[in-house]
Each structure stands twice: as structure tokens, then as C-alpha cells.
Amino acid sequence: MPAARYGPKPPVEGSGGLAVTSHPLATRAARDILREGGNAVDAALAAAATQLVVEPHMTSPTGGLSLLHRSAATGAATYVNGNVAAPLAPLPDFSGADLTRGRGVPVPGWWPAFEEARRRFGTRDRARLLAPALAAATDGFEVNPFLYGIAYGEQAHLGASPQMREVFFAEGHLAVPGQVITQPRAARTLERLRDEGMDYYLGDFARAVAAAARADGGVLHERDFAAYRARVQEPVRGTYRGAGIVAAPPPDDGGVQLISALNMLETVDLPRLGPPSADPETLRLLIQAHNTAYYAPPLRYGLEEDRERLELLLSKSYARTRTALLEPVPPASATPAPGTIHISVVDAAGDTVALTHSHMCSGFVNGLFAEGFQLSGGGSFFQRVMPQPGERACVYLAPNLVLRDGNPVLVSGSPSVSLVANVLQNLVNILDFGMSIEDSVRAPRFGARPHTPERGWEPGNLLEAGFDEAVLREVRAWAGRERLWTRVVNPWSALTGNFEGITLDPDTGAARACADPRRVGAAEAA
Numbered sequence: 001m002p003a004a005r006y007g008p009k010p011p012v013e014g015s016g017g018l019a020v021t022s023h024p025l026a027t028r029a030a031r032d033i034l035r036e037g038g039n040a041v042d043a044a045l046a047a048a049a050t051q052l053v054v055e056p057h058m059t060s061p062t063g064g065l066s067l068l069h070r071s072a073a074t075g076a077a078t079y080v081n082g083n084v085a086a087p088l089a090p091l092p093d094f095s096g097a098d099l100t101r102g103r104g105v106p107v108p109g110w111w112p113a114f115e116e117a118r119r120r121f122g123t124r125d126r127a128r129l130l131a132p133a134l135a136a137a138t139d140g141f142e143v144n145p146f147l148y149g150i151a152y153g154e155q156a157h158l159g160a161s162p163q164m165r166e167v168f169f170a171e172g173h174l175a176v177p178g179q180v181i182t183q184p185r186a187a188r189t190l191e192r193l194r195d196e197g198m199d200y201y202l203g204d205f206a207r208a209v210a211a212a213a214r215a216d217g218g219v220l221h222e223r224d225f226a227a228y229r230a231r232v233q234e235p236v237r238g239t240y241r242g243a244g245i246v247a248a249p250p251p252d253d254g255g256v257q258l259i260s261a262l263n264m265l266e267t268v269d270l271p272r273l274g275p276p277s278a279d280p281e282t283l284r285l286l287i288q289a290h291n292t293a294y295y296a297p298p299l300r301y302g303l304e305e306d307r308e309r310l311e312l313l314l315s316k317s318y319a320r321t322r323t324a325l326l327e328p329v330p331p332a333s334a335t336p337a338p339g340t341i342h343i344s345v346v347d348a349a350g351d352t353v354a355l356t357h358s359h360m361c362s363g364f365v366n367g368l369f370a371e372g373f374q375l376s377g378g379g380s381f382f383q384r385v386m387p388q389p390g391e392r393a394c395v396y397l398a399p400n401l402v403l404r405d406g407n408p409v410l411v412s413g414s415p416s417v418s419l420v421a422n423v424l425q426n427l428v429n430i431l432d433f434g435m436s437i438e439d440s441v442r443a444p445r446f447g448a449r450p451h452t453p454e455r456g457w458e459p460g461n462l463l464e465a466g467f468d469e470a471v472l473r474e475v476r477a478w479a480g481r482e483r484l485w486t487r488v489v490n491p492w493s494a495l496t497g498n499f500e501g502i503t504l505d506p507d508t509g510a511a512r513a514c515a516d517p518r519r520v521g522a523a524e525a526a
Contacts, residue, residue: 002027004144004520006492011438011514014525017347019043020500020513022058022415024522025141026050029132030345033124034526040347041069041121042129044355045114047343049133053186054141056374057150057363058341058415061189062105062209063376065113065357066252068235068399069121070408072350077246080120081231082113083395084360084378086387088227089219094382100366102218104379106393107228108209110357111193111201116230130194137187140180144520146494148177150363157367164369185372202226205371212370227390238314240266243431244403250299250306254398256313257420258427260293263319265428275433276425277443277467280474286428287446287461287475290421291484292322294448295459298385298394340415342399342500346511348526352411352502354399356419398423402431404506412501418447418462422497430503437503438514447496449485460485464493492518 002009002024012018017040019030029050030043038046044067051059064083070076084106091103098104118129143151151158155174158164167183168175175181192200206225213220238245238259245262247255268285276283296313299306312318340358361377368375381393398420402410410430414422422445429440444467449460461479463472465488472488479486489495498519503512513523 002522004142006145006517006520008442008517009515009522011436011512012523012525013510013512015509015511017043017526018502018511018513018523019047019343019345020502020515020521020523021047021051021343022341022498022500022519022521023051023054025054025132025136026343027522027524030343031524031526032132034347038124039122039349040345040351040353041117042124043347044343044345044353045118045122046129046132047345048114048355048357049130049190050136051341051357052373053133053136053183055147055341057147058359059357060359060373060376061110062108062370062373063110063357063359063378064108064395065110065355066248066397066399067113067117067353067355068246068248068401069117070246070352070401075406077235077401079233079235079249080113080117081233081252081392082109082116083252083392083397084109084376084381085228085392086382086389087219087221087224088389089221090389091219091382094379094386096383099361099377099380102213102216102368104366104377105213105218105220105368105375106360106378107220107224108376109228109230112228112230115198116232120232126194126197130190134187134190134194137183137190140182143175143177143179143181145177146520148175151175154364157364160367161369163372183372189371189373208370209375212368212375216368231392236310236314238263240427241431242404243409244406245400246403247400248397250310251392251394252397253299253394254396254420255400256299256310257293257296257396258398258400258423260313260319261289261420261424262427263314263316264289264292264323266316267320267323270428270432275429275435275443278471280471283446283467283471283475284478286425290424291459291461294396294420298396300385300394340419342413342415342498344411344413344500344502344513346411346502346504350408350509352401352408354401354411354413356397356399356413356415358415360395396420402427407506408504409506410501410503412499414497414499416447416495416497417450418495418497421445421447422499426499426501437501437512441499441501441514441516444491445496447493450495458485460487462487462489462493462495464489464491464496466491494518
């Protein structure tokens with residue numbers, strides 16, 4: 001099995017199914033399901049459950065899970081929204097000070113979405129899908145540098161919690177890279193989810209999570225769990241230079257942001273300029289298109305005025321107008337999802353899944369734990385637009401699918417505050433400049449400015465040091481003239497996201513993937 005390590009990984013090809021995730025154990029779980037004849041949804045759900053254990057700094061069953069599924073047999077694409085919602089009780093005067101406290105704990109949707117997707121599209125039972133996660137929790141796995149780095153920064157929170165001390169301080173000190181850790185409480189939770197399903201989730205699990213949030217001043221209640229339903233939606237659609245784009249619909253509005261930015265870029269002859277890794281004009285245009293779309297006010301689900309604005313934002317005419325008036329510093333509104341992960345899978349039948357899940361906050365940052373898992377900090381998205389009680393948060397996830405002549409050629413997504421920028425750049429690299437998946441994930445990127453509860457959220461961009469010095473110099477000079485915040489960061493920075501993409505050849509059925517060097521993931525063929 002590939003080691004969980006940073007740095008470049010080899011590309012992988014296959015025609016009988018392929019998976020790429022942010023951790024080798026999750027990828028192996030998906031691969032094994034595919035080899036057994038399971039479909040793309042089975043594989044993605046098994047990988048996601050495994051990530052609950054091996055990437056506890058990135059996701060939790062107290063957070064959200066959303067996925068984009070396409071059936072090769074029918075061509076139908078479906079989006080399952082399992083993102084977080086506001087509690088039924090009001091949260092007056094919600095502010096940045098609440099983001100790392102109990103008031104910032106939302107209603108989770110991870111397990112309802114898992115079960116909805118399994119029942120609607122899957123072929124395997126809960127026992128099979130949760131088996132790899134249970135094995136990792138019971139038998140243990142090695143701490144990798146990414147997990148260690150997050151745990152080191154939050155060791156005060158981990159060490160203060162009895163639930164986390166038994167995991168990360170089993171030998172009296174913080175677990176170090178290479179050390180094997182086990183998670184007995186998480187294992188018991190997974191066993192009860194396997195055996196009791198929603199009865200446990202709506203009962204003891206809901207009571208434990210709600211009690212932990214309320215003990216820190218939150219308003220979450222077990223009745224919030226009972227009122228929650230996973231939402232099955234039509235994805236949004238657009239086109240880019242003749243290719244079809246299928247992506248997440250509001251209130252997961254990253255798909256709208258992605259299509260809106262691509263519409264703007266379509267008005268420019270990018271191939272004439274050269275790839276963003278080498279041409280400062282292309283990089284500037286991508287930054288402007290991204291910022292214009294990403295920092296726009298979010299779209300909420302079901303509001304008539306937002307439905308009308310959705311049609312406008314997806315239109316080519318709006319893009320032409322917007323391109324002529326590009327503003328490098330639009331009003332701020334976006335908020336981050338620093339603790340997030342993505343999975344892309346294609347199976348032997350050609351079905352595809354792009355799945356993104358998260359606890360919606362930095363790893364371990366709120367110091368709140370229940371049933372062996374971190375409580376979500378998804379209230380960070382309540383600052384973006386405050387949902388009505390019980391309403392979904394607006395979250396900029398962007399699982400997506402690219403079609404040519406009706407056939408899938410790319411399935412992808414990314415985590416991070418920079419996820420829309422990440423997907424946008426990789427799509428342009430592949431569609432406009434013909435890059436291979438491995439060349440694209442290794443190319444330098446820009447990202448979005450990190451958020452802190454103290455400072456709030458302001459527009460700006462990170463620039464990886466991997467760009468040519470002349471490109472960095474010219475783009476930073478332009479940003480300085482426009483008073484746009486920029487910061488040069490390390491090459492292959494985790495802050496610019498982690499592209500989990502699979503390219504597909506409709507003529508041969510071959511799939512190709514390459515794990516991003518910015519995190520510790522892996523790709524494997526069935």
C-alpha cells in the first residue's frame with residue numbers, strides 16, 4: 001500500500017474502476033469494493049467512512065457530506081445534499097467569537113446523506129461499507145505528517161479531552177509520525193451505526209452530540225437531528241468551450257461559482273496566452289474570474305429572488321458583461337472550510353461519484369468531542385449568510401463532472417478554503433491547455449485568503465512559490481496596484497486545496513488519476 005506522504009505521486013490508470021482520495025487507506029477501501037463488484041457509490045461511501053477514522057482532523061459524522069452521482073446507464077446526474085443546517089433554536093447576535101464554541105455547532109447531515117445515497121444508489125450493506133473504517137479504528141493506523149501537524153497545533157484541546165487523550169496521548173505524549181493509534185470510542189460508534197443505523201443516530205448519538213454542544217453554550221438539541229432530511233437535487237449545469245459542466249447546486253453554491261468563473265474565462269482566448277503556471281496574464285485573469293464569482297453573495301435554496309439570480313449567474317450574457325467590468329476586490333462574503341476532504345470514483349460500468357465531506361472547521365479547533373469524534377464547527381458558514389432556524393447553510397462545495405458529447409471526461413473536486421480556485425485552475429489546465437492529470441496537480445496554484453474568527457473574512461489570494469519568479473513579480477505588482485491582498489506561500493501548499501480528479505477516455509474506457517502532492521493521498525485502480 002502507498003505510504004501516506006506529501007510530495008509527488010505516480011499517475012494510475014485502469015479500465016475496471018478507479019478511485020482517488022486524500023488517504024491511502026481510504027483509497028484502498030474504495031478499490032477493494034470496486035474489485036468485489038461494488039459500484040462507484042459503494043466505493044465512495046466506504047472511503048468516506050474510512051476517512052472519518054484516518055483523517056479525524058478533516059471530517060466527522062457531526063459534519064456534512066454531499067455527493068454528485070451520474071449513472072452511465074441512464075445519463076442521469078443527481079446531487080445528494082447532506083450539508084449542515086442551523087438548529088431550530090435561534091442564534092441571536094452570532095459572531096466570529098462563536099465559531100470555536102458550542103454556538104458554532106450546527107445540525108449534522110453526514111449520516112443521513114450516507115444512508116440516502118446508500119439506499120438510492122448503493123448495492124452493499126452498512127456492514128460492508130463500514131468494515132474498513134472499523135478495522136482502522138480497532139487495529140490502528142500510522143500517524144502521518146499531515147495529521148501530526150494539525151494535532152501538534154491543537155494538542156492543548158486534544159490533551160484536555162478524555163476522549164482524545166486515549167487516542168493521541170496513549171503513551172503519555174502526543175502521538176508522533178509513524179506511531180500507530182487506535183480509536184476505541186470511534187469504533188463503538190461505528191459498530192452502533194452499523195448495527196442500529198438511524199435508531200442509534202437519532203437516539204444516543206444525537207443526545208451525546210447535542211449535550212456536548214449545549215455544555216459549551218450551544219443550542220443544538222436532539223430534535224434537530226429528527227427534523228433533518230438529506231436533500232436530493234438536480235445539479236446545476238453549464239458549458240465551457242463546448243464541454244458540459246455538471247456541478248453542485250445551491251445552497252452548496254460552489255458549482256454556481258465554478259460555472260460563473262468559467263463563463264467569464266470563456267470570453268478570453270486563454271490558449272493563446274499560455275497556461276497560468278507560465279503566463280502572468282492568464283494567472284491574473286483566473287484570479288479575477290475566481291474572485292468575482294467566489295466572493296459574490298451566496299445563493300440560498302428555494303428563494304424566488306435567488307432562483308432568478310441563479311439563472312442570471314449561469315448565463316453567458318452575464319459573463320460577458322462581468323468580464324468587461326472585472327473587479328479584483330469585490331465585497332467579502334465567503335467563509336472557509338479548512339477541514340474538508342474529497343473523493344472521486346469511477347466504476348467498471350462508467351458510473352461516477354464526486355463526494356465532498358467535512359466537519360467544516362479547522363481540525364480539533366473547538367475542543368468539543370462526542371462519541372469519539374470532533375463536533376463540527378460548521379457555524380463558520382452562518383457568518384456567510386445566517387440561515388433561518390432549521391435551514392441549510394450556504395456552503396461553497398464544488399463536486400463536479402465534465403462531459404464531452406454527453407460522455408464524462410473528468411470527475412473532480414477539492415477540499416479547502418481554496419477549493420473553487422483549485423478546481424477552476426485544474427479544469428483550465430486540462431481543458432484549455434491539454435495537461436495530463438499529473439502535470440495539472442503538480443503545477444503551481446493560487447488560492448483564497450485564509451480566514452480567522454478574529455479578523456473575519458476579507459478578499460485576497462495566496463500564490464505558491466512554485467510559480468516562475470517573473471510571473472510572481474508581475475502578478476504581485478498588479479495586485480498591489482489594485483490593492484488586492486496577496487501572500488506568497490510554500491510550493492505545493494495544502495492551503496491551495498487538494499485536487500482529486502479522474503480523467504476519462506470515452507473511446508477506450510480508460511481512467512487516469514494522480515494524487516495531489518499537497519496532501520498525503522493516493523489513487524488506485526481496481
